[in-house]
Amino acid sequence: MRITPKKALAAAALSLLATLTTTPPSQATAPARALADGYVHVWEHTGAGGATCRWSGDDSDYRFNTGCGDMNDKVSSARNSGYSGAYEDVLFYENIDRRGSFVCLPNGAYWESMPAGWNDRASSHSWGSAC
Numbered sequence: 001m002r003i004t005p006k007k008a009l010a011a012a013a014l015s016l017l018a019t020l021t022t023t024p025p026s027q028a029t030a031p032a033r034a035l036a037d038g039y040v041h042v043w044e045h046t047g048a049g050g051a052t053c054r055w056s057g058d059d060s061d062y063r064f065n066t067g068c069g070d071m072n073d074k075v076s077s078a079r080n081s082g083y084s085g086a087y088e089d090v091l092f093y094e095n096i097d098r099r100g101s102f103v104c105l106p107n108g109a110y111w112e113s114m115p116a117g118w119n120d121r122a123s124s125h126s127w128g129s130a131c
C-alpha cells in the first residue's frame with residue numbers, strides 16, 4: 001500500500017497523540033520527583049528556591065529549626081520525599097503547634113508553588129495519612 005504524505009502525517013499525529021495520552025503522570029512529573037529520603041523539604045521561594053529546611057519528623061514551630069533558619073510564614077514550595085506507608089503524607093498547618101487550617105502534601109508529591117492561599121503561611125507540620 002502506498003502511503004501518501006497526508007496519511008503519513010495523520011499516522012504520525014496519531015502516534016504522537018498515543019504517546020501523549022499514555023504517558024503516566026508519574027513520568028510527566030519525573031523531574032520534580034526524587035527518590036524517597038524520608039524527609040519533607042520546604043523552600044522559601046517557589047520552584048525549590050532560596051533557603052531550605054527538611055524534617056524527617058513532625059515540627060511544631062517553624063520559627064526555630066536546627067540546621068536551617070526561621071521558616072515561619074515563608075514556605076513557598078515543598079516536596080514530600082518521605083517513605084511510603086503509614087504516616088506518609090504531610091499536613092502543613094497555618095499556625096504553630098499544628099493549629100488552624102491545614103493542607104495535605106501527598107507522599108511523593110512536589111508543589112512548585114503552594115496551593116492557593118498557602119504561600120508564606122505554613123507554620124508547622126505533622127506526618128499523617130490524611131491526603
Ligand SMILES: [Ca+2]
Nearest residue numbers: 044074075076
Ligand atoms: Ca516564601
Ligand SMILES: [Ca+2]
Nearest residue numbers: 094121122123
Ligand atoms: Ca502561619
